[in-house]
Amino acid sequence: MIPAPEPRIIREIEDHHAVLERWLGTVADPALLTEFIGAHTADFSLVTTDGHVVSGDQLADSLRGAGGAVPGLRVVITAVEVQIATAEVAIARFTETHHTETGTGSGVRVVTAVLIPAPAARNGLRWRSVHETLRTD
Numbered sequence: 135m136i137p138a139p140e141p142r143i144i145r146e147i148e149d150h151h152a153v154l155e156r157w158l159g160t161v162a163d164p165a166l167l168t169e170f171i172g173a174h175t176a177d178f179s180l181v182t183t184d185g186h187v188v189s190g191d192q193l194a195d196s197l198r199g200a201g202g203a204v205p206g207l208r209v210v211i212t213a214v215e216v217q218i219a220t221a222e223v224a225i226a227r228f229t230e231t232h233h234t235e236t237g238t239g240s241g242v243r244v245v246t247a248v249l250i251p252a253p254a255a256r257n258g259l260r261w262r263s264v265h266e267t268l269r270t271d
Contacts, residue, residue: 143224143249144214146257151230155209162201170197174261175250183243183268206235217246224249224259230266242269 150173157166171194178190188196214228230243248263 140216140219142257143216143219143226143259146249146259147214147226147228147247148211149256150261151209151211155207157197157201158204159207160202160205164201167194167197167201169256173256175252178261179263181263181265183266204234208233221251223262224251229269243267244269 150170153166153170153173156163157170171190174190174193176190178193180188180190180193182188210231210233212229212231214226217225217227219225225246225248227244227246230245232240232243234240243266245267246265247261249259250262251258252260
């Protein structure tokens with residue numbers, strides 16, 4: 135078992151999305167994108183809200199031109215539930231809500247994330263996989 139897993143997992147989820155929020159929502163500092171991408175494992179993948187599987191490289195490519203593209207973006211993480219945390223893996227589900235100044239791009243997602251222990255990484259974890267489901271209620 136990872137020592138005190140929940141606080142570290144929750145902190146990583148919040149920290150990771152804070153970096154994404156700053157990259158997309160403010161004047162883009164390339165160091166933010168580097169930090170965001172660097173938090174993923176080499177074999178990271180994302181299942182998007184429309185069901186497409188995107189590799190880490192594809193995600194990085196799509197984000198490169200998106201710095202500052204959503205002025206005023208706020209990403210709020212709530213309802214974090216750590217499903218399992220062992221020495222090999224942590225799986226968490228959480229709600230990710232995007233708020234924008236214009237309302238465009240706002241929405242609520244239920245996200246399941248697979249995180250892998252990595253002592254040198256921020257909060258000792260790297261992102262292996264994410265699956266997003268758009269809530270429509």
